[in-house]
Amino acid sequence: xxxxxxxxxxxxxxxxxxxxxxxxxxxxxxxxxxxxxxxxxxxxxxxxxxxxxxxxxxxxxxxxxxxxxxxxxxxxxxxxxxxxxxxxxxxxxxxxxxxxxxxxxxxxxxxxxxxxxxxxxxxxxxxxxxxxxxxxxxxxxxxxxxxxxxxxxxxxxxxxxxxxxxxxxxxxxxxxxxxxxxxxxxxxxxxxxxxxxxxxxxxxxxxxxxxxxxxxxxxxxxxxxxxxxxxxxxxxxxxxxxxxxxxxxxxxxxxxxxxxxxxxxxxxxxxxxxxxxxxxxxxxxxxxxxxxxxxxxxxxxxxxxxxxxxxxxxxxxxxxx
Numbered sequence: 058x059x060x061x062x063x064x065x066x067x068x069x070x071x072x073x074x075x076x077x078x079x080x081x082x083x084x085x086x087x088x089x090x091x092x093x094x095x096x097x098x099x100x101x102x103x104x105x106x107x108x109x110x111x112x113x114x115x116x117x118x119x120x121x122x123x124x125x126x127x128x129x130x131x132x133x134x135x136x137x138x139x140x141x142x143x144x145x146x147x148x149x150x151x152x153x154x155x156x157x158x159x160x161x162x163x164x165x166x167x168x169x170x171x172x173x174x175x176x177x178x179x180x181x182x183x184x185x186x187x188x189x190x191x192x193x194x195x196x197x198x199x200x201x202x203x204x205x206x207x208x209x210x211x212x213x214x215x216x217x218x219x220x221x222x223x224x225x226x227x228x229x230x231x232x233x234x235x236x237x238x239x240x241x242x243x244x245x246x247x248x249x250x251x252x253x254x255x256x257x258x259x260x261x262x263x264x265x266x267x268x269x270x271x272x273x274x275x276x277x278x279x280x281x282x283x284x285x286x287x288x289x290x291x292x293x294x295x296x297x298x299x300x301x302x303x304x305x306x307x308x309x310x311x312x313x314x315x316x317x318x319x320x321x322x323x324x325x326x327x328x329x330x331x332x333x334x335x336x337x338x339x340x341x342x343x344x345x346x347x348x349x350x351x352x353x354x355x356x357x358x359x360x361x362x363x364x365x366x367x368x369x370x371x372x373x374x375x376x377x378x
Contacts, residue, residue, distance in 0.1 A: 077193035084189025085114065088182035095262065096178050105168050106178065112164055113157040113179075120156025124149040128296045128322055150187065150283075151326045173341075176272030177265065181258040184275060188251035195244035202241025203291035203312055210239025222292070241289040250282040267345035273334045280331035287324045288312075296322050 065071070089110050096106040126133055126140045128149065133140050161179070165172055194200045198217020204210075213219040214236050224231045229238070254275065262271050288310060297317055304314035312318070 075193075076196035077199075080189045080193035080196070081186075084186040084192075087189070088186040091185065092178055092182035095181070099174065099178065101170070101175060101178055102168075105170055106175075108168075109161060109164050109170075109175070109179070110182070113161050116160035117153035117157040121149050121151075121153035123156070124152025124322075149323070151323055151330075154183075171268065173267075173269030173272065176269060177262060180272045180275035181255055181262065184251050184255040184258060184279070187279075188248045188255065191244045191248035191251065195242060195248070199292070200244055200290065201237075201292055202243035202289045203316060205239050205241040205289075205311065207239075207311075209242055209245075211242045212236040212239055219292075240291060243286050243289045243291075246289065247282065247286045250286070251279070254278045254282065267341050269337065269341050273337045273341070276330050276334035277338065280327040280334065284324055284327040284331070287321050287327070288318055290321070298322060298325050 089107070092110070093103055093106060096103050122140070161175075162172065164170075165175055191200075195211075198213040198219040201213060201219040215221075215231075217237070219240065220229075220237050223229045223237055224234075257278065258271050258275055261274060265271055289312070297320065299320045300317040301319040302315055302317050303319075306318060307314045307316050
C-alpha cells in the first residue's frame with residue numbers, strides 16, 4: 058500500500074500528496090470529461106452540465122460528511138467542531154448521493170433542464186468517479202474488510218488507516234505487528250463492481266428505451282453491489298442498525314460464524330434504493346410502452362419539430378404545397 062505518493066516542500070512546510078486524493082481527483086475529472094462529451098452528444102447544455110457537476114460535488118462532500126458525523130456522533134459529541142475536519146477522513150457515500158440528488162434536482166429545476174435525461178448523463182460519471190474513489194480507499198487502507206486468512210486477503214501496513222484503527226482498538230500489538238492480518242480487499246471488490254456498472258451504463262445509454270432508464274439502473278445495480286460488499290466490511294465506523302449473524306451464510310462466505318452480516322446503515326439504505334429504483338423503472342417502462350415507439354418524451358436537446366412557417370412549402374414528399 059502507498060497512502061502517500063510524495064511530499065512537496067513549500068516555504069519550509071511539507072505538503073503530502075496522498076494516493077487517495079489523487080485517485081479521487083483523477084476519477085472526478087475523467088468522469089466529468091466523459092459526461093461533458095455525452096452531454097454535448099445528446100444536446101444537454103454543456104455549461105449547465107459543468108455547473109451541475111460543480112454544485113453536485115460540493116453537496117456530495119458535505120452530505121457524505123454529515124451522514125458520517127450523525128452515525129458516529131459519539132466521537133464528535135465532546136468536540137463538535139471536529140465535524141468540519143474533513144481532512145481527517147470519514148465520508149459516507151450514500152449521504153453524498155442523497156444530498157447531491159437534492160441539490161441537483163433544485164439546480165435542474167432552476168435551469169429548466171430535463172430531470173430524467175440529465176440523470177442519464179450524470180449516472181456514468183458517478184459510477185466511474187466512485188470506482189477511482191474506492192481504489193483510493195484501498196491505498197489509504199480505509200473502508201477495510203473482515204478477516205480473510207486465504208487469498209485474496211490483503212495486509213495493510215503501519216501508515217494505513219486500517220492498521221492505526223486496529224492498533225487503537227487493541228486488535229493488534231503495534232510492538233509486534235508490522236501490518237494488519239489478511240483482510241478482505243472490499244475496496245477492490247467495489248471498485249471492480251463500479252467499473253462493470255460503468256460499462257453497463259455506457260452500453261445502455263445508447264440503447265435506452267426511455268429517459269431515466271440509465272439513472273435508475275445505476276441506482277439499482279449499485280444498491281445490489283453495496284448490499285453484497287457490506288457483508289465483507291470490517292470497519293467499525295459504518296455502524297449497524299440491527300446486528301444479525303447468520304452462521305450458515307457466514308461460513309459459506311468464509312466469514313466467522315459470529316460475524317454480524319445484516320443490517321448496517323448502508324445495507325438498509327441499499328434496500329430502500331433498490332426498491333425505489335425498481336419501482337421507478339417499472340413505472341417509466343409502462344409509461345413508455347403506453348406511449349408507443351417514437352412518441353415518448355423528448356430527450357435533452359430534443360423537441361417537437363417546428364411547424365413550417367405560413368406560406369412556406371413543406372419538404373415532406375407526401376404533402377402538397
